[in-house]
Amino acid sequence: MKTRIRALYGMALVLCVSTFMAFARQTAQQPPEKKPAVQAQPGQASPPALKTAGQAPTPLPPEKPLSITHHTVTIGGRPVAYTATVGTFTVNKGDEQPGARIFFMAYTQDGGKDLSTRPIAFVFNGGPGSSSVWLHMGAWGPRRVVMTEDGFSVKPPFGLADNGNSLLDVTDLVFIDPVSTGYSRPLPGENKSQFHGVAEDIASVGEFIRLYVTRYERWASPKFILGESYGTTRAAGLAGYLQGRTIGMYLNGIVLISSVLDFQTIRFAPGNNLAYVLFLPHYTATAWYHKKLPPALQSRPLRDVLEEAGNFALNKYSVALLKGNRLSADEAGEIADRLAAYSGLSREYVRQSNLRVRHDRFVKELLRTDFQTVGRLDSRFKGRDADAAGETYEFDPASAAIQGAFSTMFNSYVRTELGYKEDLPYAIYGSVFPWNFQSSPEEAEPGMPSLMAQARRGGFGVSVTNLSETLRRAMTENPFLQVFCANGYYDGATPYFEAEYTFSQIGLDGELKDRIRMGYYEAGHMMYIHTPSHTRLKADIAGFIGRAAGK
Numbered sequence: 001m002k003t004r005i006r007a008l009y010g011m012a013l014v015l016c017v018s019t020f021m022a023f024a025r026q027t028a029q030q031p032p033e034k035k036p037a038v039q040a041q042p043g044q045a046s047p048p049a050l051k052t053a054g055q056a057p058t059p060l061p062p063e064k065p066l067s068i069t070h071h072t073v074t075i076g077g078r079p080v081a082y083t084a085t086v087g088t089f090t091v092n093k094g095d096e097q098p099g100a101r102i103f104f105m106a107y108t109q110d111g112g113k114d115l116s117t118r119p120i121a122f123v124f125n126g127g128p129g130s131s132s133v134w135l136h137m138g139a140w141g142p143r144r145v146v147m148t149e150d151g152f153s154v155k156p157p158f159g160l161a162d163n164g165n166s167l168l169d170v171t172d173l174v175f176i177d178p179v180s181t182g183y184s185r186p187l188p189g190e191n192k193s194q195f196h197g198v199a200e201d202i203a204s205v206g207e208f209i210r211l212y213v214t215r216y217e218r219w220a221s222p223k224f225i226l227g228e229s230y231g232t233t234r235a236a237g238l239a240g241y242l243q244g245r246t247i248g249m250y251l252n253g254i255v256l257i258s259s260v261l262d263f264q265t266i267r268f269a270p271g272n273n274l275a276y277v278l279f280l281p282h283y284t285a286t287a288w289y290h291k292k293l294p295p296a297l298q299s300r301p302l303r304d305v306l307e308e309a310g311n312f313a314l315n316k317y318s319v320a321l322l323k324g325n326r327l328s329a330d331e332a333g334e335i336a337d338r339l340a341a342y343s344g345l346s347r348e349y350v351r352q353s354n355l356r357v358r359h360d361r362f363v364k365e366l367l368r369t370d371f372q373t374v375g376r377l378d379s380r381f382k383g384r385d386a387d388a389a390g391e392t393y394e395f396d397p398a399s400a401a402i403q404g405a406f407s408t409m410f411n412s413y414v415r416t417e418l419g420y421k422e423d424l425p426y427a428i429y430g431s432v433f434p435w436n437f438q439s440s441p442e443e444a445e446p447g448m449p450s451l452m453a454q455a456r457r458g459g460f461g462v463s464v465t466n467l468s469e470t471l472r473r474a475m476t477e478n479p480f481l482q483v484f485c486a487n488g489y490y491d492g493a494t495p496y497f498e499a500e501y502t503f504s505q506i507g508l509d510g511e512l513k514d515r516i517r518m519g520y521y522e523a524g525h526m527m528y529i530h531t532p533s534h535t536r537l538k539a540d541i542a543g544f545i546g547r548a549a550g551k
Helices: 002-029 133-140 198-215 230-242 274-289 302-326 329-343 347-352 359-365 397-416 450-457 468-477 496-504 531-548
Strands: 067-075 078-092 098-109 120-124 143-145 160-162 172-177 223-229 253-259 482-488 516-521
Touching: 078 198, 098 198, 120 133, 120 198, 133 143, 133 172, 133 223, 133 397, 143 397, 160 397, 172 198, 198 230, 223 230, 223 531, 230 253, 230 468, 253 496, 253 531, 274 302, 274 329, 274 359, 274 496, 302 329, 329 347, 482 496, 482 531, 496 516, 516 531
Parallel strands: 120 172, 120 223, 223 253, 253 482, 482 516
Antiparallel strands: 067 078, 078 098, 098 172, 143 160
16 A cells, blocks of 8 residues: 555646646747837936846937037127037947037138148036026127126016127037036936036046047037136036047147136134135125225225235234134234225224135125125125115025026027027036045025035035146146136136135245236136126137237
8 A cells, every 4th residue: 555655646746746847848939028118208208228237238329410500790999700500419438338418619711621720619608507608699709699798687578699709719619518407418317416426527628628629520620618617617527538548639728717726725613714715805806896895995996906905814814813812802803903904894804703704794794884795706796685684685686687687598599590499498507416435415595506505614524626736737747738828807606815825825936927817807706707808808818829829
């Protein structure tokens, strides 16, 4: 009996094993079950393509065709015929795989045969997070937003005019919108944070420049970079990045408009006295403009007063702040008197601030008795808050006065005159935060991008961005690299005295002095919105490009 049971059990076991193996062979021969495609909901972006091991990635959607149009503008009394090229390039990441599409607007003069003698300039604004609309439609493009001579907007819906101060007569121009600004976007499925940081931003913009120079055969052309605000930080980084071993592209010149290379210089934080010293001459210029200085100073030319305020800031004021609580009562009283005189603030307010007046407080305090504030980007502008007794201002009147005009006219211009149809919102200021070295997100000051706000409030961690050493090394390795730095006296975002200090620390033996030029203008951060300053700035930069290009 036991023998029969064992035999039946063995036969059952063999049958089970055979059945399982047959099922396994059948399953292996069948194609895998197809899963339904993931569908985007109305109003949402399409999901990224699914990638399966052994399968090729789904091809990227095709790029929108470039829009190419032809125009003529009169500059300096003579007509300049040019071609406008508008669209996007797909740029690779560090692994040489596509990562983002960068929007650009290029203007090239017609009729040139020898591109080795025709300069080309790559132009961008800052933020980070700003599109290039300001330098494009306010300064160097062939068409500009109509404003008053002092830089104030006209009545909506505003207007466009030919730009007689465009740089197109001396250089071809390529305006770049970094990733997440303008129409530039990461590709579907790409994490946008990989483009949002000091090094990441330099890499993506540098890759665009390399690609443009290669596709349009401009390697032999004299090459320039023009950056504004944080764009000057980017420009300094690009000087080192482009001429590095991977690319090897040497520049002829860099134009820095409203420069900030060392963020420590604009960082109002406990223990950092530098910013208080470097902002004082800007306070003086602002008080002079609004007639808040004592009569003995108010009656003198601006440049003379600024020279005196700068000497005080570098010598007695800086030493007093370094002494801290070792400063005697008599010394503190003398410093308070002079600081009040040069800033236009009351002696009591200066003393209550421990001789240290932050910029966001200054713009609220200077015209408090008039129930007004002054602008940050341009302190010639005035605003009014709901509460004149508040600690800081509600908005930057300089920014508010021009943003509507630039946004409106760009969106009209790109579609109607240049024929580029895109339904994405053109991000005047894009969402690029957190930036990769932020210690923690922090609310920005009114009208101020978050990165600048954190620098001003001390919101960074241990390290603070400083690209001045990168620029110094680039200039040392490339002995033909020239720099021009344009400064507005009424610029409270990147004060002119801060730029002077930064460049005084580059090349301490003075070996680079002859290759760095400074320009000064009686306007603000965007000094080109002020017509007399724009005209002078155009002449200064045109001469700089001519010299640096070897003409």
